């Protein structure tokens with residue numbers, strides 16, 4: 001990918017994260033430098049405790065770094081607070097979790113709409129949620145409650161919810177961790193198609209070698225550091 005005149009989607013410089021409680025300190029990131037370009041499809045692998053989730057949380061602004069700088073499309077995320085941070089997250093970040101975190105009492109379409117609007121009075125938002133549910137293969141299930149959906153279907157709803165604000169980046173933390181292999185593969189296929197269709201930057205943390213195998217950008221972490229970034233030529 002040409003890097004000339006291109007602003008990175010994510011740029012981390014010497015990012016350190018130390019969690020401190022009363023008795024001890026836990027160093028989660030030990031000076032991470034990383035550049036991810038717009039439209040890249042990235043997997044992050046590494047042993048348990050190597051700092052993968054911490055890295056995603058810092059990119060999303062869920063956590064502040066102890067030291068270092070994080071820029072997302074040129075925005076210095078570590079300095080954002082309150083409404084500015086919420087606006088940043090809304091415009092730039094879609095997050096998908098291993099646990100789908102759907103609201104059990106709301107239907108599929110209400111779960112998709114809820115981050116942007118508590119009630120679907122806004123017809124455009126409703127239409128968009130319908131389209132997104134179609135895009136993730138859930139047409140006909142709009143009125144189903146999470147309890148009436150399979151794990152894979154619930155993750156599709158979560159994916160549609162993450163897409164509702166047209167985020168520039170999707171961060172997915174073990175999105176297939178609670179799914180069987182073929183259901184998980186379908187979720188990854190949807191993420192790939194979103195990446196290709198909208199050039200959304202996708203960053204997936206995974207323990208699954210099969211998922212990472214064909215990823216154009218593979219990042220390996222260990223002990224709070226990035227060991228290697230492999231880009232397919």
Ligand SMILES: Nc1ncnc2c1ncn2[C@@H]1O[C@H](COP(=O)(O)OP(=O)(O)OP(=O)(O)O)[C@@H](O)[C@H]1O
Nearest residue numbers: 019026027028046047048049050051052053054055
């Ligand atoms: N809120 C926290 N308070 C204290 N320590 C934490 C906190 N969150 C993470 N850690 C520690 O930071 C280190 C990195 O954790 P992190 O969850 O980022 O790793 P990970 O690579 O995502 O692990 P896994 O693959 O098991 O999810 C670990 O040693 C973890 O115990």
